Amino acid sequence: MPIRFDTPLCRLLGIDLPIVQAPIGGASTPTLAAAVGNAGGLGILSVTWRSPEATREAIRETRRLSERPFGVNVVLDWDPTERLAIALEEGVRVVSFFWGDPAPYVARIHAAGALALHTVASADEARRAVQAGVDVVVAQGWEAGGHVRGEVATMALVPIVVDAVSPVPVVAAGGIVDGRGLAAALALGAAGVWMGTRFLLSEEAAAHPRYRERLAAAAASDTVYGGLFDGGWPNAPMRTLRNATVDRWEAAGRPPAGQRPGEGEVIGRTEIGTDVVRYGSDAPVVGTTGDVEAMALYAGQGVGQLRDARPAADIVREVAADATAALDRARRSVDTRD
Numbered sequence: 001m002p003i004r005f006d007t008p009l010c011r012l013l014g015i016d017l018p019i020v021q022a023p024i025g026g027a028s029t030p031t032l033a034a035a036v037g038n039a040g041g042l043g044i045l046s047v048t049w050r051s052p053e054a055t056r057e058a059i060r061e062t063r064r065l066s067e068r069p070f071g072v073n074v075v076l077d078w079d080p081t082e083r084l085a086i087a088l089e090e091g092v093r094v095v096s097f098f099w100g101d102p103a104p105y106v107a108r109i110h111a112a113g114a115l116a117l118h119t120v121a122s123a124d125e126a127r128r129a130v131q132a133g134v135d136v137v138v139a140q141g142w143e144a145g146g147h148v149r150g151e152v153a154t155m156a157l158v159p160i161v162v163d164a165v166s167p168v169p170v171v172a173a174g175g176i177v178d179g180r181g182l183a184a185a186l187a188l189g190a191a192g193v194w195m196g197t198r199f200l201l202s203e204e205a206a207a208h209p210r211y212r213e214r215l216a217a218a219a220a221s222d223t224v225y226g227g228l229f230d231g232g233w234p235n236a237p238m239r240t241l242r243n244a245t246v247d248r249w250e251a252a253g254r255p256p257a258g259q260r261p262g263e264g265e266v267i268g269r270t271e272i273g274t275d276v277v278r279y280g281s282d283a284p285v286v287g288t289t290g291d292v293e294a295m296a297l298y299a300g301q302g303v304g305q306l307r308d309a310r311p312a313a314d315i316v317r318e319v320a321a322d323a324t325a326a327l328d329r330a331r332r333s334v335d336t337r338d
Contacts, residue, residue, distance in 0.1 A: 002040070003320045008169040009136065009191035012115065013094060014069050016040035017320045018192030019182065020138075020171055021199045021312070023073035023096065024207075025049070025146070025298070026271075026285045030061035032204035032312055037068035039316035044096055047083045048075040055083050059090040069094060071117070076100020077233065088112040096138070099149065099236065103132035119173065119194075121150025121157070123164035130165045137165055138194050141174025145197045145300030147238045148174075148225065155188070162189035177302035179322020183330065186323070195319075197300040202312040208284035210292045212309055214241055220304030229296035230257065231280035238281075241297040245278055267291040 004016045021028075021036040023046035033043025045062060047055040055072075062070050071094030072087045074080035080097075084105060087095060095109050096117040109116045110133065118129040119138040126137045139161040141154025150157070154174035162170045172185035173194035182193045200207045201215050224246055225239045234257075240246070245262075252261045260279060268276040268290020276282055276295060284292040310318075 003317075003324055004040070005320070007186070007191040008167070009171060012135065012169060013042055015042050017316060018171075018186075019316050019319055020044065020192060020194045022146075022173065022194050022196030024196050024200055024205065025283055027200055027205045027207040027283065029204055029206050030058050030065060032199065032202060032206075033062045033070045034065035034068075035202070035204050035312035036199070036316055037062075037066045037070050039313035040068075040320070041316045042069060042071060042094065043312075044071045044073050044094075047072045047087065048078050048080070050083070052082050052086055056086050056090060059087060059092060063091075071096050073098060076102065077236070080105065084108070088114060097134075099147065101132070102129060102134055106133040117171070119149060120161065121148075121152065123160045125149075126161045126165045126170075130168050134168075136169050136171060136191075137161060138171045138173050139190070140194070141172070142225070143175030143239075143301040144173055145200075145223070145239050145303070146298040147233070147236045155184075158185060158188040158190050175300050175302040177300075177305050179319045179324070180326045181302070182319055182323035183326035186327070187330070193319075197298075197303050198306065198315060198319075199312060200299070201306050201309045202315055203309050204312045206285040208286055208288050208292050211284050211297055214243075214293065214297055215299055215303055216307050216309070218299060218303045218306075220301045223299050223301055223303065229279055229281050231277055233281045236281075238296070238298065239300060241299045241303070243293055243295075243297055244291075245294045267294050 007018045009018045017040035019041035021043045023044045028046040036043035073096040093114045098119045102118045115135040117136040118134045120126045158172045169191035171192045171194045172190040176193045177198040185193045262278045265278045266275045271287025284295045
């Protein structure tokens with residue numbers, strides 16, 4: 001019998017498993033979002049850097065592949081108006097926001113019959129999001145890969161946010177890559193988990209093959225946090241894998257922007273033929289050429305637990321099964337006798 005969970009997140013979103021695939025930038029694909037949804041979780045498309053036409057096509061392709069719920073993510077440092085309108089026109093019923101104030105957009109989302117998620121890094125930010133009408137709060141811990149909103153670890157952040165906004169569902173993000181992480185998040189009061197790095201190593205993700213190799217070989221200590229890969233998105237700290245660009249910058253004494261070695265140097269081209277410069281924020285995807293290993297290789301600290309690429313559906317089912325087993329072990333370890 002398939003495993004099902006009954007958390008507030010599952011009930012609200014109409015999903016069987018409290019597992020959300022984080023948007024993972026250009027590596028997110030309709031095939032990935034659909035596979036996660038078909039397996040019982042929630043897939044999310046990143047649309048901030050897609051053209052309006054590509055946004056519409058990605059949404060339609062996801063719907064062709066799955067009848068299950070899925071969402072779109074927009075970063076509020078860029079005006080989301082056009083892409084949000086397209087998503088709602090196309091019937092998307094879950095919209096995820098990051099890095100900004102969701103308040104101006106929530107009423108529009110609710111008027112379309114959709115739900116709003118917002119990623120936060122503190123209890124105060126979570127309260128403001130709920131006051132704005134957000135339906136689900138994503139609490140992102142410092143361990144997370146990609147752009148990281150705050151500096152509090154997941155284990156400390158999640159219960160604080162849960163206490164601040166209950167009964168609004170909270171999704172735990174940051175360093176979670178397996179069923180034990182899901183079990184731990186539920187024990188902390190979260191209603192689900194948000195997983196990015198694990199799905200970068202799914203077969204359906206568009207991460208470049210060399211990027212995948214680096215992820216599969218990495219240890220938890222191989223990630224670095226800071227603002228180094230800021231070209232295209234300044235003042236937004238991130239966690240990436242250590243690579244030649246990081247090493248070269250550190251060897252130069254960690255100089256500030258404008259004085260970094262090789263700054264502005266073209267090190268490759270994107271899949272659509274635009275330049276990739278050293279310290280740029282673009283992660284390499286399939287079709288990227290050049291010095292892929294020197295680019296922004298986003299990864300959370302949970303990467304040390306990963307060793308292989310798997311179909312997304314297998315990942316979802318495995319996380320659910322392992323979480324069930326972990327919760328059962330925890331129950332058996334508690335002696336409730338007088």
